[in-house]
Structure formats: C-alpha cells, structure tokens
Amino acid sequence: MTQPTSQNMRPDIRFLFGDEERSLSGIDPQMTVLDYLRLEERKTGTKEGCAEGDCGACTVVLGEPDGDGKMAYRTVNACIQFVPTLDGKQLLTVEHLKSKVGSLHPVQQAMVETHGSQCGFCTPGxxxxxxxxxLDGGEDDRGAINDALAGNLCRCTGYGPIIEAARKAGGIAAGDAAEQKRRADIATRLTDLVKDAGTLAVEHAAGRYYAPRTSDELAALLVAHPDATVLAGxxxxxxxxxxxxxxxDPIIYIGDVADLKSVSETDTAVVIGAGVTYSRAHDALGRVASDIGELIRRIGSRQIRNAGTVGGNIANGSPIGDTPPALIALGAKIVLRMGNVRREVPLEDYFISYGKQDRTPGEFVESVIVPKPAKGLVFKAYKISKRFDQDITAVLGAFAIQIxxxxxxxxxxxxxxxAGTPMRAKKCEAAVIGKEWDEATLGAAQRALADEFEPMTDMRASKEYRMLVAQNLLTKLFIETSAPDIATRLVGKEAALV
Ligand SMILES: Cc1cc2nc3c(=O)[nH]c(=O)nc-3n(C[C@H](O)[C@H](O)[C@H](O)COP(=O)(O)OP(=O)(O)OC[C@H]3O[C@@H](n4cnc5c(N)ncnc54)[C@H](O)[C@@H]3O)c2cc1C
Ligand code: FES
Ligand code: FES
Structure with missing residues (x-):
C-alpha cells in the first residue's frame, strides 16, 4: 500500500454512524455501503435484493450539513454507494430507529398497525x-407518497397498507425545538469532523480513491490521473x-467538491454544477420548462435522484439518458475543463457516436448551461417506458417549437x-420550419423521421415500435400545441394512481 501523495491528504474516512463517530483506514474504496453494513458493522437490517439500485431493500438515509447549520436528509441505495462517499456525512439505518427504551419509531409503529409488512424482506427499505x-415533516398527498416510495418494491403487500402507513406516521413538527437542536449539534459535529482535515485519499492495494474539495483541486488531480474514473452519484x-x-483505479469523486454543487440562475439561463443531484436540480430546471421537471421526476426513483446528477447523465454518453434530448432541444451547452482551460460545447456536439464523446482524458464536465426558452417558444418532452416510474426509456422525444x-x-x-446517441431529427425539423402548423406538415414531419432514423430492436422495444412511437409523439406535440383543450395527460387522482 502506498501513502497519500500530498501532505494535504488524509487516508481515513470520517463519518457518523448514527451518533457514533467512525474513522476507517485501510478499506477497499470500492466496498459498497451495503457490504460495509452487513459484513463489517454486522448490522443486517439493511437488505440486498438486486444490488443495482432497483428494489430499494438497501435504502439508508444520509444526513449532511446544508451549509446553514442545519441538516439535510436523503435516501440512497446502499448497494451502489461506495464507503468513502460517506466521508463527512451521517449514515442512518433501520437499526437507528429504535428508541433508547426499545420502542418502535412512529413509522415502524404505523407499518405494524396498517399491516404494511408480510415476509418483511422489503420492510427495512x-x-x-x-x-x-x-424527517421532512411527513406527507399526506397520495402522489407525493407514491413518488417517495416508487423506489421500494414489495412483492407481498400490494402497497395500499404501506401508503396508509405513510399517512398514519405523519412527520416531525417543523418547529420541534429539541429536534432542531439535535440536528444543529450533528451538523456541527460533522463539519468539525472534516474541517481542515485535508483531501480524502484512500490509497489501498485494491485501488485508490480521491475526494477533492474544490474544483481546482479536482482539475489538478485529473491532470495527474487522466485515466481515472470520475465518480459523481x-x-x-x-x-x-x-x-x-x-x-x-483510481476513482476521483466529485460529490464533495463544494463549487460544483451550486445551481445559479440569471435572466436567460440556469447553470447546474456537475455535482448537483437530480433532486436539487429539479426545481430550477422545472422552472425553465415544466416538462423537464416532470422528466426528472421520472428518472429512476427518489433514491436514484438523490444521488444521480445531470452531469453524470451527460458524461456517460448513453443514447437513452433522459436529460440530454431535452437539454439539446433547449440549446444547452456544457462547460468542459482540463487543468485551468475551459471550453463551452453545445451539448448536441458533445455526442459524437455511440460510446464516443467530445471529452479527452483528464477533462471533466464542470457545469451545464441551460438557456431559458425565448418568449413564444413552447417546450414539450415525452418519456415512453414500460413502467411509469423507475424505468429506463425506450423512446424519448423533446421538442421546442415557436409558432x-x-x-x-x-x-x-x-x-x-x-440512434447511437441522443440526436436531433434535422430532416424532420426542415420539413416543419416555415410551414403552416397543420396536419399536412405533421404528416411530412412523420415521414421525414422514417427517412432519417433506423432505430434498433432490443429488450426495451422493437425498431418498428420505436419508429411508430417517435412519429406518434409528433402527433401528441401537434395536439398539445394546436388543440390544448384535448386532454393528453393524466392529471390529479388518475395520475396519482399510475
Ligand atoms: C435503478 C436505476 C434507475 C435509473 N433510471 C434512469 C432513468 O430513468 N433515466 C436516466 O436517464 N438514467 C437512469 N439511470 C442511470 C443513471 O441514474 C443516470 O445516468 C445518472 O444521471 C448518472 O449520474 P451519476 O451522477 O450517478 O453518474 P456516475 O454513475 O457517477 O457516472 C456516470 C458516468 O459519467 C462520468 N462522469 C460523471 N460525472 C462526470 C463529470 N462531471 N465529468 C466527467 N465525467 C463524469 C463517470 O465517470 C461515468 O462514466 C438509472 C440508474 C439506476 C441504477
Ligand atoms: S439491493 Fe436493490 S436497490 Fe439496493
Ligand atoms: S413484505 Fe414481502 S416483499 Fe414486501
């Protein structure tokens, strides 16, 4: 094992496990939080179902100081988070819910009273x-509860009793003084734990892991290790x-880089730092265009959105990432940085071909600049997947139109x-621009699509289905922009039951 390369680096991972301080050295940086809990802490309440972020059996809560001396709590999937990402955070598992006298927590009690558990495997999640x-004050709204639970799968109870438990449990009162003090104390302890402690640098025989705290430090580390794997969510x-x-080996984690975690807004654009999670980007992007907010709400589950980033969705170059088509339709740009050199690239040019992006080793995505639609520009985006929640896209169409x-x-x-990348339908665009927005133009646009795309058949959809859906999404756009009184979307109670 080698030692950290700089005096400003430290090898130990510091976090709170419940109220207890942990300082871990000599740990394989790729060990998952789930394995750590079950194999090292011997806390087996947290379960492994899928080991890929889908089932929620491994759900834990992470607490972090929010910068205002308070704590922010979020759920994540312990099965796909690595132990060093706990640095500077509080990890809470189902074992921490029991009171000092052994009584159940209100949410556990509500699960008992509503018969929300049968075999029990999913229950801790x-x-x-x-x-x-x-912790956030509770929820009564069915849609909001569905949203919070969409990342937890149960094969036994049928969800009704669990939703009832959510309502019955309620939440901690926002003004609870004792709770506020407790949270402020935890925030202070966490801040002190890593303050002036230097960059976390785990250099283990199994691999190295660095967690810089500033983007300058990140840029320097990536220049020194151009082949490193950048880790965001x-x-x-x-x-x-x-x-x-x-x-x-090595991994460079950007989740602790303070200046990549900001969302800023001007009159003309929203700028999302590469370390901003979907959950935090949601409101700002939803204000740019409500359909982007809705797209983000349907990415994975709450646990996934609490960890995953827009930057990661772009950087991975996937042809089925949900945000790139929408961002390209709005004319977004990304800022790429290598060392101290930055360049702005229109997002549509970043995707070169399947698996190939305009990013060189050592370069990273620093931020995404999303222009606000000009006056009169209407934006619509439609995600088609087999399930409404927690599913990967088969076809996604995003449109910006001005009539x-x-x-x-x-x-x-x-x-x-x-196609092999998120892609503009340029022939389709040409068939429409300057024309009357009528059924003849719609037909021409649909025929143009057939001329410019040759989609593939895979487990999500056949090529014929993809083409038909892509064409039908143009029809939906046409109806929504020319006959807004026709209902095309589920709303209210119906939407909550999807
Ligand atoms: C259960 C589940 C459901 C999902 N559902 C959806 C879905 O509905 N829609 C969807 O689009 N995706 C979905 N995903 C995929 C994933 O959540 C997204 O692609 C997410 O945006 C990735 O972001 P991340 O921060 O987690 O990236 P990471 O996993 O940390 O990284 C992804 C890639 O990007 C690189 N990278 C990350 N940040 C940077 C950066 N700043 N600069 C350079 N390179 C970088 C990494 O090296 C890696 O190659 C799902 C995943 C899971 C596990
Ligand atoms: S074990 Fe299924 S989400 Fe983690
Ligand atoms: S109670 Fe059996 S899987 Fe949920």
Missing part, C-alpha cells in the same frame, strides 16, 4: 423511505462494480433511444 419523509458507476465486477402567424418560426426535435 420502506421504513427508511418513510423515515426520510417523517455512482448510479451508473456503482453498477460497473456490483454487476460487471470491474476494478476501478408565429400560424407558421412554424423555429423547431427543434430531439430523440433519445432512436
């Missing part, structure tokens, strides 16, 4: 999702380890799942 809701990278059994005097003044149509 559900309890932790309920606990996170409870780990919702892709975690699976390379748990499913593909890859060894990654003036009955004619199409501007049009961008971008598809995911139709």
């Amino acid at each position: 559900f309890v932790m999702s309920l606990y996170q809701m409870w 780990g919702t892709d990278v975690g699976l390379w380890v748990t499913k593909m059994l890859k060894r990654l 003036a005097d009955g004619k199409v003044a501007a049009f961008r149509a971008v598809y995911g799942g139709m």
